[in-house]
Amino acid sequence: MSISKYYNPTIIASLVKLGAPVVAGNVGLVLMGLIDNAMVGALGYVPLAAAGISNTVYFIATIFGIGVLMVFSANIAAEQTKDAPKTPSLITASIVINFFVSVFTFAVLLVLHKHFDVFQQTELIDNQARPYFKILAYSVWPMFMYLTFKSAADGHNLTWASMVATFAALALNVLLNWILIYGNLGFKAYGLVGAGYATLIGRIFMAVFLLIFCVYHPKIKFNFSDFIGKVYREHVVRLLKLGVPSGGQFFFEVSAFAGAAIMAGWIGEMDLAAHTVAIQLASFTYMFASGISVAGMIKTGESWERKQHRLTLEIGRNTSFMVSVFMAIFALIFVVFRIPLVRVFADEAGVIAIASNLMLLAALFQFFDGLQAVSLGLLRGLNDTFIPSIITFVVYWFVALPLAYILGIHLELHMIGIWIALTLALILASLFLYRRFIVIAKQHLQT
Numbered sequence: 001m002s003i004s005k006y007y008n009p010t011i012i013a014s015l016v017k018l019g020a021p022v023v024a025g026n027v028g029l030v031l032m033g034l035i036d037n038a039m040v041g042a043l044g045y046v047p048l049a050a051a052g053i054s055n056t057v058y059f060i061a062t063i064f065g066i067g068v069l070m071v072f073s074a075n076i077a078a079e080q081t082k083d084a085p086k087t088p089s090l091i092t093a094s095i096v097i098n099f100f101v102s103v104f105t106f107a108v109l110l111v112l113h114k115h116f117d118v119f120q121q122t123e124l125i126d127n128q129a130r131p132y133f134k135i136l137a138y139s140v141w142p143m144f145m146y147l148t149f150k151s152a153a154d155g156h157n158l159t160w161a162s163m164v165a166t167f168a169a170l171a172l173n174v175l176l177n178w179i180l181i182y183g184n185l186g187f188k189a190y191g192l193v194g195a196g197y198a199t200l201i202g203r204i205f206m207a208v209f210l211l212i213f214c215v216y217h218p219k220i221k222f223n224f225s226d227f228i229g230k231v232y233r234e235h236v237v238r239l240l241k242l243g244v245p246s247g248g249q250f251f252f253e254v255s256a257f258a259g260a261a262i263m264a265g266w267i268g269e270m271d272l273a274a275h276t277v278a279i280q281l282a283s284f285t286y287m288f289a290s291g292i293s294v295a296g297m298i299k300t301g302e303s304w305e306r307k308q309h310r311l312t313l314e315i316g317r318n319t320s321f322m323v324s325v326f327m328a329i330f331a332l333i334f335v336v337f338r339i340p341l342v343r344v345f346a347d348e349a350g351v352i353a354i355a356s357n358l359m360l361l362a363a364l365f366q367f368f369d370g371l372q373a374v375s376l377g378l379l380r381g382l383n384d385t386f387i388p389s390i391i392t393f394v395v396y397w398f399v400a401l402p403l404a405y406i407l408g409i410h411l412e413l414h415m416i417g418i419w420i421a422l423t424l425a426l427i428l429a430s431l432f433l434y435r436r437f438i439v440i441a442k443q444h445l446q447t
Contacts, residue, residue, distance in 0.1 A: 006321040011314055015322060019295030021160040026287035028166035032173050032202065034280055036195050039177045041345050045273040047192045050128035052276030053121055056261040058136045059254055061108045065101040067250030068243035069147045074301035074381050075239060076155025081305045088221045091152050093235035098148040102141055109137035121265045128192055135196030142207035149210035154294060156219050165209040173202040245385035249376055249392045256396035256425060260418045263408055271415050274354035277345045282362040285330040289370035292323045293377030300381030313441040316378045320371060320434065327370035334363035358419055365423040368430040375433035382440060391432050400425035
């Protein structure tokens with residue numbers, strides 16, 4: 001088997017050029033969460049656990065919308081390969097969809113806030129989580145706006161724009177956390193609620209930054225007058241047909257991990273705090289895979305639209321090779337430095353003991369987590385979202401969640417049992433999804 005199938009320097013270079021800013025931007029987003037947890041964790045493990053469950057529930061509610069918006073960049077990139085592209089109308093259609101998705105998601109968040117007790121957390125966690133969660137609910141509006149304009153910029157291969165927005169917001173977030181959590185510069189110490197305000201302001205900044213960027217950048221043909229009579233129904237339908245199944249993919253996976261967090265809260269406050277630390281560290285490495293996935297999605301979207309099927313297959317293989325290398329490095333780091341990493345976020349011996357054991361399982365699933373993320377991105381580039389959504393539904397809801405309950409709660413293996421179930425689900429998802437990409441790409445080589 002030729003190594004060039006998996007390592008083509010030209011393809012790798014193009015993926016790095018496009019994906020590096022996306023990776024950097026994604027890392028910035030996760031750093032916001034990591035820094036929030038480190039600064040909130042200084043208040044104690046109860047505020048840390050409350051932040052963990054709040055963010056978990058928040059992403060259960062928002063992840064479907066995120067998945068819907070994620071397909072826009074590949075479609076915008078593919079549109080530009082046509083002789084007469086209708087990119088402005090496509091961007092406008094994405095903004096229209098964004099509005100309705102935002103309204104729906106915000107309503108869901110308000111309902112969840114009112115009935116937060118349904119997650120059956122301890123009284124201490126519930127009391128601190130509710131006000132923080134309410135602030136997060138309002139941040140969905142700027143977060144979704146940011147994602148839509150990020151897709152417009154990424155689709156024009158201007159991936160560096162979201163990176164700049166993210167790191168500027170990261171600096172702002174750290175400053176605001178220092179002021180609002182601890183009560184510096186004459187402000188009241190708001191504790192966990194202060195972290196919520198900092199997050200809201202940071203997301204507003206990111207959304208406004210990218211909005212201005214897209215309006216004024218000469219490469220992006222978009223302006224506010226496009227809203228008047230120029231939203232073509234075909235583009236709205238096209239994006240929804242791809243976006244809704246994509247939203248399902250994200251929801252099924254994230255809800256499984258969210259379910260793990262809720263079960264952790266049933267076990268105890270320290271277990272939930274440990275899960276919060278370990279999942280944040282695993283999310284940090286996932287952002288590398290996600291950034292590489294976006295690059296692969298855009299490149300396969302362009303080559304697929306041009307019917308360059310052999311190139312599409314090569315891009316997929318090279319993208320998978322790249323993510324495998326990155327995730328292998330992270331797996332080694334997780335094994336060797338797991339205890340020092342955990343100590344950054346927690347001081348309690350019980351939390352450190354549980355989280356450091358979870359880091360070993362996180363190391364085990366790194367490769368598979370990266371491969372499934374990239375495979376989903378490649379399939380979106382091929383406009384294949386329905387069957388992948390079925391795969392993720394079966395793997396995460398019929399394997400991960402029931403097995404997590406059986407092992408973690410019923411057999412009392414606690415967090416280790418829950419994470420074993422998540423690891424198995426990632427293995428199955430990655431193998432099924434990558435095989436689907438290879439099969440589709442090879443089928444078109446023969447036509």
